Amino acid sequence: MSVKLRVAVVTFPGSNCDHDCYRAFRLLDGVEPEFRWHREAELDGVDAVVLPGGFSYGDYLRAGSIARFSPIMESVVRFAREGGPVLGICNGFQILCEAGLLPGALLRNNGLRFRSHDVHIRVENPGTPFTSRYEPHQVLRVPIAHGEGNYHAAPEVLAELEGAGRIVFRYCTPDGTLSEAANPNGSAHHIAGIVNEAGNVLGMMPHPERAVEPVLGSSDGAPLFESLLDHLAAAAPHAGELTT
Amino acid sequence: MSLFHATVRVTPRPGLLDPEGKAIHHALESLGYDGVGEVRVGKAITLEVEAASRDEALARVDEMCRKLLANPVTEDYRIELSEEEGGTP
Numbered sequence: 001m002s003v004k005l006r007v008a009v010v011t012f013p014g015s016n017c018d019h020d021c022y023r024a025f026r027l028l029d030g031v032e033p034e035f036r037w038h039r040e041a042e043l044d045g046v047d048a049v050v051l052p053g054g055f056s057y058g059d060y061l062r063a064g065s066i067a068r069f070s071p072i073m074e075s076v077v078r079f080a081r082e083g084g085p086v087l088g089i090c091n092g093f094q095i096l097c098e099a100g101l102l103p104g105a106l107l108r109n110n111g112l113r114f115r116s117h118d119v120h121i122r123v124e125n126p127g128t129p130f131t132s133r134y135e136p137h138q139v140l141r142v143p144i145a146h147g148e149g150n151y152h153a154a155p156e157v158l159a160e161l162e163g164a165g166r167i168v169f170r171y172c173t174p175d176g177t178l179s180e181a182a183n184p185n186g187s188a189h190h191i192a193g194i195v196n197e198a199g200n201v202l203g204m205m206p207h208p209e210r211a212v213e214p215v216l217g218s219s220d221g222a223p224l225f226e227s228l229l230d231h232l233a234a235a236a237p238h239a240g241e242l243t244t
Numbered sequence: 245m246s247l248f249h250a251t252v253r254v255t256p257r258p259g260l261l262d263p264e265g266k267a268i269h270h271a272l273e274s275l276g277y278d279g280v281g282e283v284r285v286g287k288a289i290t291l292e293v294e295a296a297s298r299d300e301a302l303a304r305v306d307e308m309c310r311k312l313l314a315n316p317v318t319e320d321y322r323i324e325l326s327e328e329e330g331g332t333p
Contacts, residue, residue, distance in 0.1 A: 069312070104317060105317040105318045108264060112263045186263075
């Protein structure tokens with residue numbers, strides 16, 4: 001039997017993209033996604049963690065602020081600090097910011113409206129564990145669905161993100177141009193996704209897991225999950241090999 | 245122990261875009277209210293806290309603000325505290 005990579009998809013009360021994330025991994029070989037309830041204390045040796053989108057705890061207080069104290073988050077923070085790959089999508093991005101794993105915060109969209117439609121994002125850094133299968137400045141079409149995706153951080157934090165290549169995705173026009181009109185929520189520096197200093201924690205507002213097969217209208221999100229598996233397979237050389 | 249009533253007022257930090265406040269400002273203008281300056285929207289959270297002293301109650305609520313009730317990146321907070329009359333000595 002083969003040893004498969006294990007990816008934990010954490011379900012909080014109010015998560016609604018956990019099954020989409022699960023399926024995005026199910027479409028790939030060599031990986032076994034598993035749902036983990038937020039009350040669990042241990043991650044139990046998984047290779048990567050996904051915090052999916054949704055409205056954990058009804059977005060009460062601030063989006064992500066209560067989920068951040070769920071029992072499993074202590075293990076997620078430890079896992080991330082030890083270098084384990086963590087992907088936070090939409091509400092997952094908000095949770096990562098609240099947990100202090102990523103800098104900044106996500107404010108109410110500048111137009112005040114909940115935006116649910118496809119956007120274009122440009123790959124700014126293909127050198128992360130999540131983007132190695134993309135070309136520099138490749139433009140992806142992926143959906144967004146959020147009311148609070150307006151990325152905000154202090155000027156010195158934005159300068160650090162810019163200087164260190166930690167801005168991974170920016171909103172853009174279909175031909176890859178940055179413009180205010182193509183920025184759906186007012187995010188500083190057109191930011192759609194960032195990584196932490198070590199590069200192993202990615203937070204993004206768009207939903208790559210909802211763009212992984214033609215029937216969904218776009219497959220542009222699939223290489224993100226494939227990139228992550230490449231990274232995990234390289235880090236764990238025995239995974240995927242045949243053992244008896 | 246005494247019972248304290250705390251009100252935590254959480255407001256967006258100065259200079260931070262507050263689209264909700266802006267929308268309310270527009271609505272007030274369209275109602276004909278002239279001379280309304282900047283409108284900011286925050287939230288008020290009321291808590292009952294048992295503590296041995298006023299200082300202790302304040303310190304505990306302040307800690308709650310830093311850990312959970314306010315996000316230091318985007319929000320400021322102010323604590324108002326009053327002691328309930330006739331608290332047990």
